Amino acid sequence: MSLGFLDQIKVQFRKGLPFVAYRKPNEGEIKVIFQNDLELHKVTDYTESGFVFAPFDERGPAVLIRKDEAFAEAFEFEPEYAENPIIPALDQDSDKELYLKLTEQAIKRIDSGNLKKVVLSRSIEVETTKTPFVMFSDLLNQYPKAFCYIWFHPKIGLWLGATPEIFLETENNTLRTMSLAGTQLHRVGETPIWKEKELEEQEMVTQFIQSALEDKVSSLEVSRATSFKAGNLWHIKTSVSGNMNNSRLEEIIGALHPTPAVCGLPKKAAKEFILENENYDRQFYTGFLGELNFKEDISRPSTRRNQENRAYRTIKNKTSLFVNLRCMQILGNTVSVYVGGGITSRSVPEKEWQETKDKSSTMLKIVLK
């Protein structure tokens, strides 16, 4: 009997070789990519093909897992998989004072007129008794609507996540992205009612995306903002689409990343504030990851009508990238879970703290269950 994908990635991990396994939102298939040497490939201009893993700080290199071997497998949901409705009890209070101070400092900076929004975050360290492979399997069972992944490179480390946020999807010249911000805890039977703070912070993201793409993309379409559920949280989402014309992927990515959903406004000042004040290195959290320039071969069966026309085959060029949120880094039995949220002039520090706790449960449910 051939080994299932979980056993195959275990073997690759034991050999210390790079791999990624992932499932796209609402898809039933796990895709696996193996690189068969230890080389750390770096993206230079986004014309490369492979699985990209890019950090928050774009001065750090985006890493590419080269597709030496690739396969796909249907994911069999465990019928008896029991969702854990309880937010795991973890005493996070030792970090609270520092986070409240950081939030207050950000609000002061916003009030002084230098910033409009800044996304602050923190990391939570916990011990786990579970293997990364069991955690990945639990992620797949628990979050069918997210982009779920496990990513490894011996020179970088082991990361796992289940993100709800599309960073950028392209198919030949068409482009799709989303503006996602504003957070509320889901309560059974209730639909969310959004306050000014969340509506405003999400609108800032939408406007940023629109103006970043304006001179690079034609037929830009921006949907109405709607409520969007991810795990136990609600967010506000706007879909954006357009035509890339002759713009290069590198230019588009450079204009968007990092968006105010994970960094802030103005982009440069917010990034500086984060790098100077957050007290830890985000590394790949709030970066982006996914398929870069994958070729899809579309072959159509010949019909009588097009028999003279021999162009039955078209090759599509596809890129499918997600923001690296609701994620964790694993080192032995220690897990670092990353969480953050947008701060504006309307922020209340205590509520912002609670929001990071609510967000932490997406991963803690998996780590501590």
Ligand SMILES: C=C(O[C@@H]1C=C(C(=O)O)C=C[C@H]1O)C(=O)O
């Ligand atoms: C920064 C995170 O999430 C981002 C921030 C949000 C917010 O500020 O409300 C909502 C969704 C994400 O765009 C995170 O989950 O760590």
